[in-house]
């Protein structure tokens with residue numbers, strides 16, 4: 001997950017390959033609640049691990065449910081069997097509609113029967129998302145529900161005991177959110193014992209497939225709801241939740257829309273294959289595939305998998321009622337930028353009360369990209385962007401995961417403009433690793449992938465600066481010094497001598513070159529691997545440093561490492577530290593920094609580092625060594641240490657690391673095309 005202020009996407013050229021989707025948010029939270037209300041143990045597999053499911057799990061735990069995490073995506077839930085072991089709790093439900101609405105209904109009915117006092121809150125935006133229609137319905141039943149803030153919105157208090165009136169049909173409005181009806185359908189089986197309970201929907205029900213999903217999952221837990229179209233739903237008398245024992249959560253169909261879109265935009269050689277969701281899905285958002293087909297994409301489906309190719313190009317404009325696919329419809333708004341005429345999305349009034357006002361937000365951000373957009377109370381019309389109309393935009397995301405994921409699709413623009421996604425962490429609501437997953441199936445031209453080079457002498461703090469910059473920008477990091485150390489180590493392992501005399505021998509040079517070319521180097525979460533061996537600690541030794549310095553003077557070694565180093569230039573970008581990053585390895589880098597500090601300052605830092613490791617050397621001897629090393633590095637015939645002509649000089653003798661990072665980020669900002 002990218003927990004950084006912004007993430008820049010280089011222009012993307014191609015899509016292809018296979019993605020496996022995280023579990024469906026809507027299924028995950030329904031199944032967790034159903035398992036919690038049932039008796040016995042339910043093992044939930046392929047559960048989504050995200051902010052929305054985390055708040056649900058925390059709430060269930062607070063309520064006394066037994067939860068056992070078997071692995072990252074498997075949780076065993078021991079249900080409450082319709083009881084309330086905890087009678088008082090304050091629950092924080094983030095911005096998860098699928099937690100706030102169903103838990104309100106379930107707790108209101110349980111508290112009415114058993115007594116209790118519960119408060120349900122969320123993030124500020126959750127307190128602007130309507131829940132009044134559900135509260136009205138629960139009050140009709142006789143349940144105690146109070147608004148703690150603004151009437152009609154969370155936070156709420158539910159309290160009991162209270163006498164429930166279950167005889168008359170309960171009316172609930174269905175035209176603001178289908179989650180109110182879903183919440184009642186999930187909660188009412190708890191109290192439909194002596195008599196059936198009927199819910200009647202007032203107003204046109206929106207987002208119908210989500211109610212269909214609710215009914216299917218209720219059936220999996222033993223409750224067969226009788227229905228009369230979309231108007232009347234009856235929970236039979238004596239309803240009782242029975243766990244199926246084990247449930248597999250499908251991949252998220254709304255999340256699939258971004259990858260279907262990527263395929264529609266740029267899968268020309270091989271398809272984008274999406275695993276985990278397909279024709280057998282119970283999620284309405286798989287119908288996004290039909291909308292993508294209507295725009296020209298080639299989508300082939302199997303039960304649990306989709307394959308997507310680019311078909312018609314440009315895409316065909318669309319005029320569609322999106323009421324049944326409210327979440328995936330946002331993806332169509334971005335695809336419309338690539339169409340052959342204006343596209344109109346209708347029936348999307350519910351967008352206004354979701355994570356943000358999505359009609360206003362989408363219109364504003366597509367305009368930022370250069371597009372002409374018209375909007376109405378429940379519709380949006382997007383005009384396509386000509387190739388020369390695209391602007392490099394920093395897209396605001398409004399703490400809305402879908403704004404961020406949709407925004408990423410603008411990176412396929414034919415103008416080859418990069419796209420900045422502000423606050424990319426918001427994807428954590430439903431898809432924490434969205435961007436990492438995107439990199440698996442998209443490609444940029446290597447020259448479009450930005451590189452920042454940090455070159456400089458020993459102990460200037462290059463590694464620390466490079467790592468800090470990479471963290472801030474979400475970029476990869478290339479510690480080229482470690483590669484030379486690894487070659488030294490690989491030589492020692494292979495019995496190839498690296499003393500001064502041996503290095504004169506052409507056969508030794510050739511063997512070292514070969515070792516470098518085929519070096520099995522791997523960097524992973526701060527650890528360095530040589531093949532199967534974690535050599536992180538060994539690499540830091542003075543001995544490894546000395547060997548690195550010797551082998552790095554061998555031209556065949558430098559040539560051997562060239563391709564390996566360039567292969568680090570991967571999406572979304574790279575910070576490379578070394579001595580010849582800007583001069584030899586990445587001459588086209590977008591920013592080159594030559595980092596120096598006085599020899600004395602560097603000797604003092606090295607002294608400090610050694611002391612921290614309980615190793616000792618005098619400052620004077622370290623100073624002499626550093627000066628000798630500098631002279632050797634500057635004088636060597638291959639890739640001598642020198643600042644690239646277009647490098648910016650940064651002397652950090654009197655700077656803290658934070659000051660150096662800010663200085664480089666300042667330069668970087670000046671070189672980026674985004675309008676701020």
Ligand SMILES: O=C(O)C1=C[C@@H](OP(=O)(O)O)[C@@H](O)[C@H](O)C1
Pocket residue numbers: 025026027097098176177178179182206207210211326327350
């Ligand atoms: O029941 C559900 O799981 C959902 C229903 C839909 O909401 P509305 O019914 O408010 O449109 C959808 O947008 C939301 O992401 C999930």
Ligand SMILES: C=C(OP(=O)(O)O)C(=O)O
Pocket residue numbers: 095096097098327354355402430
């Ligand atoms: C509307 C959404 O979420 P919620 O479940 O919070 O309503 C969404 O995921 O797009």
